[in-house]
Amino acid sequence: MSELNGMYQTPDLNRKSFARTNSQTILQRVSLLRELVPSVNTIAEICCGDCTRQFQAYSKYLNVQTYRGLDIEASIVAANRKQGIACYCGDALDKGLLRNFIEDDAIFFGPPLSVACDGHQIRQFNEVQPRYHDFARLLLAELKYTGMFICICPNTTTMGDVARLHHQVRHCRTDFNLPVIHYSYSTVTGNDEPTELRLKYVELWFSDKHDDLWEVRESKPHTIST
Incomplete structure (x- = not known):
């Protein structure tokens, strides 16, 4: 693990064990994007990590024309670029860099959720950096920004955490609502190793185009039609 500016964490690339988003969760996001952003054409992922699977799934199932990422780890950015992914290198809180993404239909914000980015020692919501x-x-x-803004949060996230972030988002923009709170379960790791059914992420789907419903969704592993 390395630290940047005393707070940001990047994976120890020598271990080859840093967390990647599992394939089941990605398919769940495909289904939600189909429902909530039916005309989605451009997607961005901030703090994207190895986002090859997202790029492939969104291109295949949603016919997304543009998928772009941003990550602070230069070697991860280089690896993404080798896969044909438009990926920027830098800080998620760099206003100049973030400006490149404000025309995208959906923006996922998924900062590191575990110590050493290994997917094991999960952080509490208020420990995650950069802060939501x-x-x-x-x-x-x-x-x-106008569009769908998805915060990917740790499985330790409580409804109190959700309420506080909702209040903070509404303080920024009164037109942004929280239509869906998504609990993503899976039975595989990011490296395709089988596990028992686990809650992997709590996702807060904010939007300026939907009502403030706070509808709780629980997604378990499934397949989707092509």
């Missing part, structure tokens, strides 16, 4: 409310303030209040 800092990113929301930059994206919504300063850059005036």
Whole structure:
């Protein structure tokens, strides 16, 4: 593990064990994007890590024309670029860099959720860096983003955490609502190793085009039609 500016964490690439988003969760996101952003054409992922699977799934199942990422680890960015992914290198809170994404239909914000980025020692919501409310303030209040804004949160996230972030988002933009709170379960790791059924992520789907329903969804492993 390395640390940047005393707070950001990047994976120890020599271990080859850093967390990647599992394939089941990605298919669940495909289904939600189909429902909530039916005309989605451009998707961005901030703190993207190895996002090859997302790029492939969104291109195949949603016919997304543009998928782009941003990560602070140069070697990960280089690996993504080798896969044909448009990937920027830098800080998620760099306003100049983030400006490149404000025209995208959906933006996923998924900062490192575990110590050493290994997917094992999961952080509490308020320990995650960069902080969700800092990113929301930059994206919504300063850059005036419109679209679907998805915060990928640790499985330790409580409804109190959700309520606080909702309040902070509404303080930035009163037109942004929380239509869906998504609990993503899976039976595989990011490296395709089988596990018992586990809650992997709590995802907060914010939008300026949906009502403030706070509808709780639980997704278990499934397949989707092509």
